[in-house]
Amino acid sequence: MKVEIIMKQRVRHLRSLLNGRQAQRVKLLVLGRNTNDGLLAKLFIYFMLTIVAYLYLQPFLYMVSTMVKTLPDLLDPTVQWIPRSIEWENLSRALKGLKYQESVLYTLTLAVIPSFIQVLICSITGYALARLQFSGKNIYFALILLTFLIPPQIMIIPLYVIYSKLGWLNTPFVFIIPALLGQGLKSALFIIIFRQFFQSLPKAIEEAAMIDGASIFRLFFRVILPLSIPACLVVFLFSFVWHWNESYLSSMFLSQDFTPLSVRLEKLETAIFGREPSIEMLAANPVTEGTKMAGAFLIIFPPLLVYMIAQRWFVEGIERTGLVD
Incomplete structure (x- = not known):
């Protein structure tokens, strides 16, 4: 027992x-052993990421859905996301109204050339502010920050007068020359990015190059600049996207002969109707929403393609430049 x-x-x-x-x-x-290891924490993280992804993707999905809708689907409130039939006429009408091939060349000129120039000029300026010692360095940096804080609307009238007297209106010089002088679109932010990146580099690299007899320019272009490729890529992509989407300055300075896509989108209805649409024209063709959405899709597609190709290097560059801190 x-x-x-x-x-x-x-x-x-x-x-x-x-x-x-x-x-x-x-x-x-x-x-889980830690806070973020368990199944409950992962489900919460995936739930929040799904909500954030929906908030970001919802406008894009609405744009794609609207641009392929027919007129009855646009007028029918019961048709929300999935159209009954796909209509490609909106896309062809937007291509014609935007003069897409011509406008893409103009927009690429305004986006690519100033972006390369800003990478070069802002990297030189950022390196000087980060590594070199000269009198008034803090004052120069404060002035750069001031140019970043001043809204462009305040300077638009004197800039227009200056560009008009120099004969730069309706030419790409209104974006190229300021980029050469370090005063291009968002140049102050790019200088700060480069300054932050160069301050994180070890000084032993520069000391070794100086011992070998390298001058300051040879040190920068042969040693420092190749090491700053992640920061250069970040600045180039930021500059490219901002120049591509720029509409305010472009509408003020480039409203006639040299017209980028952002300005043509604002005048898409005028291009379709031949003149500013009247009430009778809008009554004959009451819905142009599909054509507008098609035009918006055509404009954002090239930067989206560039980002999809360079996504990995872009994320790595952001991590190395300290923008996530």
Whole structure:
């Protein structure tokens, strides 16, 4: 009898140990060893990421859905996301109204050339502010920050007068020359990015190059600039996208002969109707929303393609430049 009682007690003890281990495993699976390891935390993270992704993708999905809708689908409130039939006429009408091939060349000129110039000029300026010692360095940096804080609307009238007297209106010089002088679109931000990046580099690299007899320019172009490729890529992509989407300055300075896509989108209805649409024209063709969405899609597609190709290097560059801190 004693042996049987002892055996039963041991069996109960083993069962309790197994149940305790299973409970511990379930607890580790649900809660995890750390806060973000458990299944519950992962489900919460995926839930939040899904909400954020929807908030970002919802305008894009609405744009794609609207640009392929027919007129009855646009007028039918029951048709929200999936059209009954796909209409490609909106896309062809937007291509024609935007003069897409011609406008893409103009926009590429305004986006690519100033972007390369800003990478070069802002990297030189950022390196000087980060590494070189000269009198008034803090004052220069404060002035650069001031140019970043001043809204462009305040300077638009004197800039227009200056560009008009120099004959730069309706030419790409209104963006190229300021970029050469370090006063291009968002140049102050790019200088800050480069300054932040160069301050993170070890000084031993420069000291070794100086010992080998390298001048300051040779040190920068042969040693420092190749090391700053991640920062250069970040600045180039930022500059490219901002120049591509720029509409305010472009509408003020480039409203006639040299017209980029951002300005043509604002005048898409005028291009379709031949003149500013009247009430009678809008009554004959009451919905132009599909054509507008098609034009917007055509404008954002090239930067989206560039970002999809350079996404990995762009994220790595942001991490190395310290923008995520």
